[in-house]
Amino acid sequence: MADLIDLRSDTVTRPTAGMRRAMAEAEVGDDVYAEDPSVRALEERTAELFGHEAALFVPSGTMGNQIGMRLVCEPGQEVLCDADAHVVTYEMGAAAAVFGISTRTVVSDGRGWRGGTGTGRLDAEQLIAQVRPRGDWHLTATAAVAVENTHNRGGGLVQPLDQLERLWAWSREAGVAVHLDGARIWNAHVASGVDLATYGRLADTASVCFSKGLGTPVGSVLVASAERIAAARLWRKRLGGGMRQVGVLAAACTYALDSHLGRLAEDHEHARLLAKRLGVDPATVETNMVVLDDVPAPVVAEAAKAQGVLVSQVSPRRVRLVTHLDVDRAGVERAADVLAGLLDR
Structure with missing residues (x-):
């Protein structure tokens, strides 16, 4: 029809006419050698937008999430997240199957949902209460918590800034990392008016997606510290995500930032x-x-x-x-x- x-x-x-032109005209190089200028420019821009030192282009949000969590969680440790989070609902058990990482979930009580029926609204204290400490050999230690913003199965809800800030402040004292699944962080930014750098600085690692609201055909970017992104590059290669003249896709992402955000x-x-x-x-x-x-x-x-x-x-x-x-x-x-x-x- x-x-x-x-x-x-x-x-x-589908890519717009302007996006297709940008892709066709993109300057490219071999990105496995870190020589694709369009990719490098996108990575630098995205890292700056989110207030981080470095970034890495990956083919999918799932890969970005899984590498991001692996950077802050060792095999045999656990990531704690909402029961309806994308990382445990739609990513095929990758944390366990690929990295040996356990995941444990907390059912959101829905407070603050403004009368809706969705779940997934972050309650920092509720999540913190479920964290298992390191150093007790009876328990699987919680190395990281993952937060999804916006929350897909929660009906596109925006996570409250005060709850993100509370979780981040606690995590600094507790030695627990925070991973942000920011597949639709652009929507959260536009809806809330919260700066992207503010969201970015409340996470140790964050995966942001260009192929959803921003309308590109492929692509996500993982942001973190320079040291972590260096390790992420190795994990990307191991997972088969090292691509060559991928600047044609990075150009679409750059166009989307300029024209679709x-x-x-x-x-x-x-x-x-x-x-x-x-x-x-x-x-x-x-x-x-x-x-x-x-x-x-x-x-x-x-x-x-x-x-x-x-x-x-x-x-x-x-x-x-x-x-x-x-x-x-x-x-x-x-x-x-x-x-x-x-x-x-």
């Missing part, structure tokens, strides 16, 4: 419009995701698809809608018409 409206995820976007507010506005049309309180929509709860998800998804609208089934009773740069205001309105009609039946 030519005019299909795809709200399954913000990963479905500011427009994320439009996606957030579209999400609130969808929410209002579909009976969801717009005040609970913090970024570019709308969650429809207590609906027959398979039935809604199939009926919507038949009318040219694709949605994501999060569970048998939950549907997720994600706005992005490939769906304009008219597309959002048409999707709302279709879905409102189905929900009214």
Whole structure:
């Protein structure tokens, strides 16, 4: 269907004409030798944006997360995170399977969710209370905590700055590292007004993704100290992530920073419009995701698809809608018409 409206995820976007030109004209070199000028420029820019010493381009957010956690956690130690975090839900058990790292989860109590039904809102004290100390040979020591911002399964919620600050201050005293899964940190930045460097400085390692809200075809960047990024380069090679003339992809990321970051507010506005049309309180929509709860998800998804609208089934009773740069205001309105009609039946 030519005019299909795809709200399954913000990963479905296609490169714009301007982005394709930037990719075609990119200056390239062999990045395994650290000689690709477009990659090096992106890494330096991203490190500076997030207030870190260095950065490393990786092909996926999963690789960025897993290397980031390995940099701060040894085999036999554990990473603590929310039960619905991407690193333990959608990354195929990689921490254990690849690195021998244990993961343990805490079910968010949802405080501060502003009446919504999502989980994943960071409560620093709740997480801190579950940390297991080093030095007790009866216990698996907690080496790091991982925080996802925005939180995907929480419906795109933005983590509270005061909770991030509390966790960071505690971690400095406790000797526990903080890893940030910042796949959609751009959305958090635009929605909250919190500077990217502020978010970055509240984590030892952070993975930020360009192929979601920013609309590039491929690519994430891991930021950390220079020493850690040197080690990350070795892990990337071991995992098969060392690529050659990858400046064509880095150029897309640079273009996205220049051209697509500011427009994320439009996606957030579209999400609130969808929410209002579909009976969801717009005040609970913090970024570019709308969650429809207590609906027959398979039935809604199939009926919507038949009318040219694709949605994501999060569970048998939950549907997720994600706005992005490939769906304009008219597309959002048409999707709302279709879905409102189905929900009214």
